[in-house]
Amino acid sequence: MNAQVKPDSTAITLIEAITQALAYEMRNDPSVLVLGEDVGVNGGVFRATAGLHAQFGSQRVIDTPLDETTIAGLTVGLASQGMKPVAEAQFDGFMYPMVDFIVCHAARMRYRTRGRLTCPMVLRVPWGGGIRAPEHHSEANEAIFTNVPGLRVVMPSSPQRAYGMLLSAIRDPDPVIFFEPKRIYRQYKEVVADDGEALPLDVCYVLRDGTDLTLVTWGAQVKETLEAAEKLAGEGINCEVIDVATLRPLDFATIAESVAKTGRCVIVHEAPKTAGFGAEIAARLAEESMFDLLAPVERVTGYDTHIPLFRLEMKYLPSVDRIVTAARRAMAAG
Amino acid sequence: MNAQVKPDSTAITLIEAITQALAYEMRNDPSVLVLGEDVGVNGGVFRATAGLHAQFGSQRVIDTPLDETTIAGLTVGLASQGMKPVAEAQFDGFMYPMVDFIVCHAARMRYRTRGRLTCPMVLRVPWGGGIRAPEHHSEANEAIFTNVPGLRVVMPSSPQRAYGMLLSAIRDPDPVIFFEPKRIYRQYKEVVADDGEALPLDVCYVLRDGTDLTLVTWGAQVKETLEAAEKLAGEGINCEVIDVATLRPLDFATIAESVAKTGRCVIVHEAPKTAGFGAEIAARLAEESMFDLLAPVERVTGYDTHIPLFRLEMKYLPSVDRIVTAARRAMAAG
Amino acid sequence: MTLAASFEIEYLQYLGPDGVPVAEFPESLRDAALLLPLFKQMLYVRTFDTKAIALQRTGKLGTYAACLGHEATHVGIGAAMRPEDVFAPSYREYGAQFMRGVRPRDVLMYWGGDERGNDFEGPKNDYPWCVPISTQCLMASGAALAFKLRNEPRVAVACCGDGGSSKTDFYAGLNASGAFTSPLVLCVINNGWAISVPRGAQTGAKTLAQKGLAGGLYCLQVDGNDLVAVLEAMRRATERARSGQGGSVIEFMTYRLHDHTTADDARRYRGEQEVKDAWTREPFLRLRKYLVDQKLWDEAQEKAWIEECGKLIDVEINAYLECPVQPVEAMFDYLYGDMPEDVRAQREYAISLENRR
Amino acid sequence: MTLAASFEIEYLQYLGPDGVPVAEFPESLRDAALLLPLFKQMLYVRTFDTKAIALQRTGKLGTYAACLGHEATHVGIGAAMRPEDVFAPSYREYGAQFMRGVRPRDVLMYWGGDERGNDFEGPKNDYPWCVPISTQCLMASGAALAFKLRNEPRVAVACCGDGGSSKTDFYAGLNASGAFTSPLVLCVINNGWAISVPRGAQTGAKTLAQKGLAGGLYCLQVDGNDLVAVLEAMRRATERARSGQGGSVIEFMTYRLHDHTTADDARRYRGEQEVKDAWTREPFLRLRKYLVDQKLWDEAQEKAWIEECGKLIDVEINAYLECPVQPVEAMFDYLYGDMPEDVRAQREYAISLENRR
């Protein structure tokens, strides 16, 4: 948020901010390397690693064999032997074979060895739907990782946050699952100073101040949520909008503070509702903010079904309309 | 619950009820088969398949190569081609390599093909801690599956429920993750008629009626929760105890009804707190029962760390003491 | 030196790149007329492929994975299978699928973002397109195990790419087939590239065929642009499988003449010369040359057939384009056999949003 | 017949089961005195194993995985490694680990339910015991890649069992090593059983060594009860790895003389005769016979050494038994480098519960 804008900075997209952060950290830390499928000469299917191979060569930008188990396992091996690997899962739907290594080794290396070995790695995951892609290219599966101790799970939703949070993720001494909302990879540009300033991995960002209702969201849904807030403002409903940004560890204090003020909360996320990460936020409210709540908590989420192929996918994702309706209901209640 | 007790029935343990259900269904449906590591001649490391190999032979009770990916993949292949496989993951901590097949194929076969192919399979998973076992033999990882559409996720906690729910799981036309709380495999015996009566896979069970407070739990923690209720009764606090039994789909109506009566709810589970399935229940309360709640919801859970090796594990698991304390706090609040 | 084991892997090629036989054809294929319908099928597939790419380019189709250059392998695989066998494709083996009754409109529906593309009217037990690479190989191994357990003389055939041969599921599939002696045929279609990653970066193995040795399977490498070699390899493998001798891994050497998919730009990572060279070895021209030499084919026939293919495929394209989008409830209706209450409630809600508009 | 590839896999054996050489020893091992310290190490390990089992039987240890019968393989692997190499064990290769500086008390702590057992004072970069089968093989492949990228002349050595060779991670590990020509040595310790599942049920492959062909690695099968063969195989593989020639898969043929672990009862699934036969091929007796023949060993020496081993190990056992349980906060303190607030709060809460008692 507070990245200093240098005179030579130009506005860049979220995906360009990712590339910029990778290049910055690779220049400054020789133990950082990038690996995955097509990350080399091709520069990644989303171009996140574009130019890195030319700049840093095949020893630092590594095309792996086509196997996500392999990527995860090599990454843990590299990280535990002094490297700082940044691995890419080509799409969200291909990360499931990585779960075993993430849960059994990455998240436990330090714990298991009482700190003798550690696993400072980042797994970058283009995440979420809405880009008219084929099957398994559109999944919001962050919930799989949020119950796993030893991980950090983050999801930036602006170019500046992407840059600063990726730097901290790489510098963090522990494994970080770094979800990138691919639908907003190129949504808008922002000036992002390439100054190596990291952002914390344990805070929520208040994107809009408000007094009547708290809208909590993360990832690409920040877009619809801000639009909904705008629309509701037109109706005289003043929404505070929070981008959770880091899911684990959750900065609940920021959310609680907002709800203490507004008394109402609508949580918006792309993943299916049941046992999505929104449940954790609602649960914390039920535990710690109950006496502040003036109305029932609402969740506006993906439905409890698989995101459909693209002809129907926009009907699956939470819309501005659905968010507005839930907000109005929350305002009417209590 | 309402299994008819036949005169020839004798009391059996939870694990024996599992064996009994498997044998029953294998006798009655030739497409049912059992596969996994050591399930054959050895009868399973917990003896869940004891005697089945002798009874049904190696075509129906199949020792697989040592690979969980293989077990999951073969199971999906078998299920989609007319068999009803019941696979075993030897321990909870070994099921992570199965996530890919469960999420990408088992849970989607019907959806993806518009019902042309289906995946009627059961994955049995000895689950949870407290048996002084080595690493990865004690995990409560149900949350990984509760956000996945297309699955049923169940966890019986008595011999009768184990028998009836396993029968329905096998008969269900879709994939069922069947968690078995291994700590109470042999905790007590119950008469379980071998009558092939199935129990529904979408209801919670009220194990104890009460008026002051609702205790919600599942799996092995049913034991501590009932003990806590007993202790609290001694203090004049009358607890209703609910065994969730089926996590997905959740029978929230039964929980809501209870909380409408008591106004207070303590959720107890073994898994780490953050984004554990308890969050979903608390979230539903925050959404649908807010005006019934007299006190903040409480969660008594495993800590947000890995279950330690056995010297410390009992300090990790929710104790009667911790449940009682939370219940008292809930009674004092509001 | 004591040997623990030794292995030889055969390479099959009958029809050279120039359309001239390099070895005597296998007995079952001595009658060249047998090749004619398959040749026509290859042309049909190529016509379809071209039209599908055009549809994508004009915004009428989503991302599409072309099969240009793979036609001999795909059609040969389809030809070798029986209806009761089960096919587990990756995502570009249309040639094999058409021969099994999958319709071009199914392909278009799928890449057009509609699940109904997977609801084949033709081969009811075949697997749908499979995006998670090589998982179909292991699933097919499960299907093969089902056939074995039920004593059915059926074969499960799965395809994956050179990239897919690195995937752990590929290994799991072949190892299980070896362990159970199940009727599985794993077809590794080595087209030189896995998106931008060349074959050489996937593995240190000299051939991809030899990966089958890890499970004790029968291994073959064949010229995948030579329909005769493909047919012979598949004949051997399916016969072995059907007669209880177990599984095979066949590596088909071919080349991906198109971009990986329409979302890819291969110029970023591979040289033009390589593609040019590959065009001299592609499967269609050599077989045409051979059939023309055998007086089984001529230009007039070709012109007529291409025209007919165009018409047949246009019917399919129209069927696709005219098919209305599924109603919103379709995203709930095929999730469970018995719909849970929660899902039903969300279904009603989603429908109510539709009506509101 | 054109061949795409052919392979030969060598079998190494130098010292027969009866303690008589069956082939000329490799040059580096012609001096029998070199074998003596390793022989003594084998005896040390066996003494430890016996005592650990006894500890478990008397309730002073949790489940324990014995190494009875594997001593030649384990000690030979340890002997071939340099301190700067990295070892990735499964869970029973104590012989290799002791030679690298892991202490018996570490082993006991681990199986005694205390994470501190994994905090080796000796080999700081070695991997901890690994319960999820064969994942250590792939992790070691990552370590090997790190060495290769940094141009370090170090080798990553991983062990897995015959069962473990079926695991997809095993394949991933060896394939990546082949793809990157990284310095990896995968030791498949084939002891005939994976708990109750016999070697024959794991795969259709004739040898487990040949699985390395799937990644283009150097493959060997050796008599794992013959220390000389083990040393020679490891010498070849580590030298290849260290000199940039890439990875190896070595299959060590041995036998699990004990139950799988102390939680297992092997009588349920295997015959007595098989175990009896295996005892005639076990690694210790044959080497003793040979060293006695060479006048390098006698009963008096043996008696003295066994006694000394007993004393050395009792010191370790006492250190284990006297080590107090970790405080409750240990379950939080090693989770993150920077402890998040939520975790810190739970830590305080857990401590507060302790103080209450």
Ligand SMILES: Cc1ncc(C[n+]2csc(CCOP(=O)(O)OP(=O)(O)O)c2C)c(N)n1
């Ligand atoms: C598990 C998984 N990882 C990554 C991808 C993305 N992806 C789609 S196709 C492909 C390359 C496949 O190459 P190959 O197996 O050689 O088949 P080809 O496309 O060349 O036919 C990749 C990496 C995927 N679909 N699934």
Ligand SMILES: Cc1ncc(C[n+]2csc(CCOP(=O)(O)OP(=O)(O)O)c2C)c(N)n1
């Ligand atoms: C992923 C995984 N699945 C299952 C197990 C349970 N398990 C522990 S040891 C073992 C058998 C291992 O056999 P093998 O690889 O031959 O090694 P051995 O014990 O014979 O040395 C099994 C199935 C495990 N530890 N990890």
Ligand SMILES: [Mg+2]
């Ligand atoms: Mg390819």
Ligand SMILES: [Mg+2]
């Ligand atoms: Mg073994």
